[in-house]
Amino acid sequence: MRNFLIKLFETREEPFDIELFSFWHILYLVLIIGSIITAGVLLRRSTPEKKMRVLAFLSTALVVIYLGDFFIQPLFRDGEMNVDKLPFHICTLMCPVSAFVQFNKKFERFREPVAFLSIVAPLMYLTYPGTAIGSVSPFCYEIIQTFLFHGVLLAWGYLNIALGVVKPVFKHCYRALIGIVMVAAWAFLGNCIYGVPYNYTDADPHFDWFFLTGSTFPFVPKALMPFAVITAVFLMVLIIYGLYFLVMHIAAKKAAPAEEKETVEV
Numbered sequence: 001m002r003n004f005l006i007k008l009f010e011t012r013e014e015p016f017d018i019e020l021f022s023f024w025h026i027l028y029l030v031l032i033i034g035s036i037i038t039a040g041v042l043l044r045r046s047t048p049e050k051k052m053r054v055l056a057f058l059s060t061a062l063v064v065i066y067l068g069d070f071f072i073q074p075l076f077r078d079g080e081m082n083v084d085k086l087p088f089h090i091c092t093l094m095c096p097v098s099a100f101v102q103f104n105k106k107f108e109r110f111r112e113p114v115a116f117l118s119i120v121a122p123l124m125y126l127t128y129p130g131t132a133i134g135s136v137s138p139f140c141y142e143i144i145q146t147f148l149f150h151g152v153l154l155a156w157g158y159l160n161i162a163l164g165v166v167k168p169v170f171k172h173c174y175r176a177l178i179g180i181v182m183v184a185a186w187a188f189l190g191n192c193i194y195g196v197p198y199n200y201t202d203a204d205p206h207f208d209w210f211f212l213t214g215s216t217f218p219f220v221p222k223a224l225m226p227f228a229v230i231t232a233v234f235l236m237v238l239i240i241y242g243l244y245f246l247v248m249h250i251a252a253k254k255a256a257p258a259e260e261k262e263t264v265e266v
Contacts, residue, residue, distance in 0.1 A: 088190030088209035118157030
């Protein structure tokens, strides 16, 4: 049984490698984004109860995918676990946070900023999936799990807005900024506890949760990295807000002539 599971979940390097913007990377993007948009179109006229059931299902699936991975990791990592997958990155942190928002009414007030961060964070990762590219087969568990996790998180965030569960208000964008700063503070704590965040050498064990230490992007001064990350993520949030209101404006303009025509015919 154990040998079968090890073979099933092992990380393979054939028959194809998954490289940045290769056919396989683009295929994953098309499948994920295409499925999410299709789901939004099919569910747009559903009842509020059905929409909430779909969001609850996605939130539950996200938790199962995330927690289940910690049980599977030792099977393909020689008995070890990937500490980097602890919830100190913004994507992994959004997993429990989105579950609280989805299932606890006390956290319902935070649905808008959490939904936006649940769009921005996985979208940025899926565009540049640094931990899922290289000489690794796109068909092995490690790659499938990574893309599936980020895809489900993106679906939860997007469908909250596309299905009208969240009705964005631009002046509320500061809430997302507060959330980003809180993520940065939490990630800083993780970097301090589990690694050597600012005085490390290549031989020291260190992590770079939320990319705050500068080890992932060495061309940015370490002291500026937290501000650069917070600014970049918040700008992405503002872009998503802008796209939402642009789509709503275009939809309103298209609906207006139809309403005028109907009035004239009456």
